[in-house]
Amino acid sequence: MLSKNTIKHIQSLSIKKYRTQFLEFIAEGEKIIHELLLSDIHIKSIYATPQWLDKNKNELQKADEYRAVNEIELKKISNLSTPNEVLIVCKIPKNELNIDYLKNELSIVLDNVQDPGNFGTIIRLADWFGIKNIICSKESADCYNPKVIQATMGSITRVKIHYEDLVSLFEKLSIQTKLPVYGALLNGKNIYEQKLSSHGIIIMGNESNGISNEIRSFIKQPLFIPSFNSNKEIDSLNVAMATAIICSEFKRLNPINR
């Protein structure tokens, strides 16, 4: 039996305020939990059906504690319309951003991406393309939102997400590194005709407003994915789609890590 307080605590973790207060997040779904248990993320609690616990005996010692729960309890703590057999509570890892480390890497900067589905998809894309760091403006969606965690399909365990003041980040980057700064802009240059570096920063903007003026000024190489449709009504690609195509272009031209 879960106590009322435990249920209330777990439920509170679907709200950012409480995730920040407790430095904890929840995850659900067989695949994501499997990857979290394999990762170096600190697992506080496993809440699972007796069947799941029995089936996954060898993984239980990775958590501080595990508790058998019935379906009614699982429904109470779950964020899914059809709860899975298991839910875990994890500690939010401390991802410290080391600017030196970015020097030889390709990294993504998100300027106020808000939709959890888009954000989760971008994390999954970064993982696929071997991009290890995503740096977000402080107003961006929270990567520990259960919907983001769900959409990453486990990639959250491999891609490091940092929240930074982007203006001071770019100021530091321009002083301490020679990293090329690319950005997706509607008036950018045709991406298929540009030289793209193996390392650098790719800035992607908000779903409605794109990259803010303040951040735009740091872009040295504005990029645009041309439309192949002459109809003028199509205004833009969704930010996750654009990220997919841009990452594909960078990695196609610099397949060093493959």
Next chain:
Amino acid sequence: MLSKNTIKHIQSLSIKKYRTQFLEFIAEGEKIIHELLLSDIHIKSIYATPQWLDKNKNELQKADEYRAVNEIELKKISNLSTPNEVLIVCKIPKNELNIDYLKNELSIVLDNVQDPGNFGTIIRLADWFGIKNIICSKESADCYNPKVIQATMGSITRVKIHYEDLVSLFEKLSIQTKLPVYGALLNGKNIYEQKLSSHGIIIMGNESNGISNEIRSFIKQPLFIPSFNSNKEIDSLNVAMATAIICSEFKRLNPINR
């Protein structure tokens, strides 16, 4: 005032069975409705606030009828958690598939794509890349599902969606045309190293199971987007992401329509 019957009828259109029976679908959202009103899709009814009707006077004659509704009524007929100012009921267009027409085109075949968000995103991508036809297996999600319509952001007015028995379609295609048939497969060839034609068929598969065995046998050129991450846990890209990258590659190499 809307009658109970009218409300019930509009509500029923969020269910496929009734859309098929009445050959009608609903759309919401400023941008999508604007594009539907510009398109040659037959608009049956506009249900909008008096303010919206007043602001859009010149577009009202495109519909068979329009009705002023209040916020309570709009909430009843809307599929959105925060209803917009307007909802329209449209006739489902008859999209007849002409195989001859595909001969010089690049087209997408969807073998049982189920998620409305993925499907809507793929329609939007097709539009961006100037792909005019998407042919779906009969088990695929319904493109007139309100969630798909929403995710297309208006592209549904420009991309023709066909539902066909795929086996007989591919049999006909192989007899009547020389169209190259590409498919996204995990054991395909590195897409960045292939010759991609300006015309042909690209097959994308179901979210969990990929392309069915029956349809797989028609693929002459299996394609794969390589991962740039050596970690083996990453199993695949989401189908909409993969479609974005594949379309980008085809059009980058064949920019004829740009």
